[in-house]
Structures are given as C-alpha cells and as structure tokens.
Amino acid sequence: MADKSTKGLADVVAASTALSDIDGQAGRLFYRGYDIHDLAGRTTFEETAHLLQHGRLPTREQLADYGAELVRGRALGALAEANIPEIAEKQAPMEALRTLVSLASGDDPDKDSNSPEANLRKAARLTAQQPILVARYHAARTGAEIPEPDPDLSVAANFLLQITGRTPDRHEVEVFDACLVLHADHTMNASTFAARVCAATLSDMHSAIVAAIGTLKGPLHGGANEQVMRTLESLDPGAVAQSVRDRLAAHEKIMGFGHRVYKTEDPRATHLRRMSQELAEASGDDKYYRMSKEMEEVVFETKGLYPNVDFYAATVYHYLGIPTDLFTPVFSVSRMSGWTAHVIEQHADNRLIRPDSEYVGERDQKWKPIDER
Ligand SMILES: CC(=O)SCCNC(=O)CCNC(=O)[C@H](O)C(C)(C)COP(=O)(O)OP(=O)(O)OC[C@H]1O[C@@H](n2cnc3c(N)ncnc32)[C@H](O)[C@@H]1OP(=O)(O)O
Numbered sequence: 482m483a484d485k486s487t488k489g490l491a492d493v494v495a496a497s498t499a500l501s502d503i504d505g506q507a508g509r510l511f512y513r514g515y516d517i518h519d520l521a522g523r524t525t526f527e528e529t530a531h532l533l534q535h536g537r538l539p540t541r542e543q544l545a546d547y548g549a550e551l552v553r554g555r556a557l558g559a560l561a562e563a564n565i566p567e568i569a570e571k572q573a574p575m576e577a578l579r580t581l582v583s584l585a586s587g588d589d590p591d592k593d594s595n596s597p598e599a600n601l602r603k604a605a606r607l608t609a610q611q612p613i614l615v616a617r618y619h620a621a622r623t624g625a626e627i628p629e630p631d632p633d634l635s636v637a638a639n640f641l642l643q644i645t646g647r648t649p650d651r652h653e654v655e656v657f658d659a660c661l662v663l664h665a666d667h668t669m670n671a672s673t674f675a676a677r678v679c680a681a682t683l684s685d686m687h688s689a690i691v692a693a694i695g696t697l698k699g700p701l702h703g704g705a706n707e708q709v710m711r712t713l714e715s716l717d718p719g720a721v722a723q724s725v726r727d728r729l730a731a732h733e734k735i736m737g738f739g740h741r742v743y744k745t746e747d748p749r750a751t752h753l754r755r756m757s758q759e760l761a762e763a764s765g766d767d768k769y770y771r772m773s774k775e776m777e778e779v780v781f782e783t784k785g786l787y788p789n790v791d792f793y794a795a796t797v798y799h800y801l802g803i804p805t806d807l808f809t810p811v812f813s814v815s816r817m818s819g820w821t822a823h824v825i826e827q828h829a830d831n832r833l834i835r836p837d838s839e840y841v842g843e844r845d846q847k848w849k850p851i852d853e854r
C-alpha cells in the first residue's frame with residue numbers, strides 16, 4: 482500500500498504555477514500575488530479572468546477589449562446549439578456540460594492549434610460560453626424562454642438574469658460576482674490537476690476542460706456544494722445539532738467541511754458566510770443560514786473541521802434563486818477562468834505528467850492454458 486503521506490498525493494508538489502498560492506496554516510489565498518480579500522468585492526469576475534489568463538489586472542482599455550471578446554465569444558457553435566435539447570433531456574447538469582464543451586470544440590475556430598495566441602482566444606470563448614451553456618441547458622429542460630444575454634451587463638448579471646428570468650438587483654449582482662471571483666482558481670485542486678495532466682500530453686484545451694468538468698462533478702470536490710443544500714433540506718431545523726452529531730458518530734462525512742490544504746478557516750468561506758447572512762436577512766427567511774451556522778458549530782466542536790468554499794456557497798446560491806442542481810455548474814462557470822489559465826501555463830512550459838505507482842499485486846504467477854485455470 483502507498484504510504485499515507487503519498488496516498489492522494491497529499492503534499493506532493495505536482496506543478497509550478499504563477500497563478501495562485503495558498504497558505505494553508507494562515508488561511509490565505511492569492512491570485513498572481515493579490516490577496517483574495519483585496520479582490521473579492523472590489524474586482525469583477527471579468528478583471529479576475531483577465532488577471533489569470535493574461536497575467537495582469539487589466540487597464541480600462543484592456544478590460545473593454547477583453548469584455549468585447551467575451552461578448553463575441555458567447556455565440557455557441559452549431560454542434561452544441563443543435564444538441565442542447567436532447568442533452569437536456571438525457572443528461573444531468575454536469576454531464577451535460579461535459580458533453581457540450583466537448584461538442585463546442587467541433588466548432589471552435591482554433592480547434593487545431595495549441596499556440597499561445599489560440600489558447601488565449603479559446604480561454605476567452607470557453608469562459609464566455611460556460612454561463613450560456615448552463616442557462617441554455619436549464620431553459621431547455623424547463624421549457625422556459627430565456628432572455629438573450631445583454632452585451633451591456635456583466636457575466637454575473639447576465640447569468641442571474643438568464644437563470645431566474647428576472648433582472649437581478651445591484652446587491653445580488655455584487656454578491657454573485659464576488660462568488661465568481663472567489664471560485665476562480667485554487668492551485669492544484671483535483672479538477673485543475675486533471676486539466677493539467679491532459680494538457681501535458683499536448684492534448685488540446687477543450688479536452689483538458691472536459692477532464693476538469695468530469696473531475697469537478699464529484700462530491701468530494703465541486704459537487705459538495707449541491708450536497709450541502711441537500712443536507713440542509715434533509716435536516717429537521719429543530720434537531721440540526723443532534724443529527725450532525727449522529728452522522729459524525731456514524732463516520733459519515735458532512736459535505737462542505739474539511740480541506741486538504743487549509744488547516745484553519747478557508748478565506749473564501751469568510752466572505753461566503755457574510756454574504757449568506759446578508760441574503761438571508763434580505764429574504765426575510767434565514768432558516769437555512771441559521772441551520773448552517775449551527776452545523777458549523779457542531780462540526781467544529783466535534784471534529785475540529787472548518788467549512789470550505791462549498792459550505793456557505795450553497796445557501797448563497799439558494800438565496801439568489803439558483804436551482805440546487807446548478808450549484809456545481811455555477812462553480813464551473815467561475816473555475817473555467819482558472820482551468821484555462823492553467824492549460825495555457827502548462828503548454829507554455831510543458832513536461833509530461835506521469836507519476837509512479839507502487840505495485841501491490843501478486844508476483845511470480847504461473848501461466849496456465851484456459852482449460853486448466
Ligand atoms: C472545492 C472543494 O473541492 S472543497 C472540498 C469539497 N469537499 C467536501 O466538502 C467533501 C467533504 N470533505 C472531505 O471529504 C475531505 O475533507 C476532503 C476531500 C475535502 C479532503 O480530504 P483529505 O485531505 O483526503 O482528508 P480525509 O478525507 O482523509 O480526512 C481526514 C480525516 O478527517 C475526517 N473528515 C474530513 N472531512 C470530513 C467531513 N467533511 N466530515 C467528517 N469527517 C471529515 C475524515 O473522516 C478523516 O478522519 P480519520 O482520520 O478519522 O479517518
């Protein structure tokens with residue numbers, strides 16, 4: 482068996498990156514040297530995506546150009562467009578996104594190039610298309626007519642408009658924009674690692690993103706935010722503490738808690754907790770926020786575990802009117818900016834990623850013909 486220290490590649494440095502950095506002891510996160518606390522609420526998602534993909538916070542002119550590129554990039558290719566209705570009928574949201582991004586590669590004008598310029602253009606198109614794919618998928622499965630994205634609105638505002646069918650207020654847009662910023666990148670998390678492994682074979686950006694989406698889907702990673710909401714919905718509001726204690730005593734994992742790297746509060750959770758409280762108060766129904774606080778107290782008291790990014794993101798998305806099964810797709814809308822930046826970085830200084838394994842099976846087996854086995 483692999484040592485506990487190498488199982489799950491804990492503490493193994495698998496890549497060098499200039500994109501993000503975590504101090505797990507102090508609970509700090511940086512994007513290209515900027516503290517997440519300075520970015521969230523002060524920098525838009527578009528500025529953050531530019532920071533990750535182009536290496537610097539944009540000037541007004543650069544932001545206008547990048548914004549225009551995102552607006553142009555929203556147009557879905559014919560292949561994805563034609564298949565949305567059938568996919569929406571047959572596939573759950575993250576599976577549908579995996580399929581749709583794969584189909585989108587068929588119509589991407591840069592599909593045959595991994596050059597830095599082509600990769601930057603693909604990164605912008607993938608970032609622009611992801612929220613549209615989620616909205617169009619949701620519209621197809623509900624039969625709703627959705628408004629066209631407004632070129633004068635931000636990614637955050639357009640997404641809320643298309644998902645809820647109503648113009649979001651300023652506070653809602655600010656909160657959702659901050660959520661997108663908080664989820665944009667996170668060093669060598671599982672989905673980013675998957676993308677980099679794929680890119681390191683010199684495969685193309687769309688293939689790497691398909692790998693990342695499939696990896697984000699799992700409940701130990703991005704899929705946890707949906708499970709947090711399902712847990713809250715399943716609990717009796719009057720018996721939260723006892724239910725959580727019982728689950729922990731039965732060695733069940735409580736989704737939205739624990740982290741491989743943070744040994745203290747995840748800095749993103751600090752923002753999300755506050756935003757959840759603000760939205761709960763504004764909605765006049767703070768039931769799920771109060772239940773979350775109680776869960777947090779009991780999990781910390783019993784196991785010493787802190788909430789991760791997925792825990793309070795769940796109630797924030799709930800209060801914003803986003804359907805529960807679209808929580809992980811929302812994560813992908815944001816993380817697309819980081820994944821694509823990692824693919825660019827991997828291609829720019831590539832070496833095949835191929836770790837070793839420890840053989841734990843039988844040895845010296847004697848071969849026998851099929852009738853003698
Ligand atoms: C965006 C993101 O991906 S953030 C993470 C989202 N995932 C979740 O919220 C799922 C719940 N959390 C977990 O499963 C884990 O904490 C992970 C996957 C995030 C990190 O996993 P690892 O670093 O491998 O830690 P591991 O799962 O080995 O846990 C270490 C110990 O803490 C316990 N533990 C960790 N998380 C939890 C939890 N959420 N609930 C209960 N116990 C937990 C484990 O049972 C284990 O206990 P043991 O040593 O007595 O066996």
Ligand SMILES: O=C([O-])CC(=O)C(=O)O
Nearest residue numbers: 666667669670671741790
């Ligand atoms: O870093 C991780 O392992 C998971 C995480 O928090 C993220 O991807 O945002």
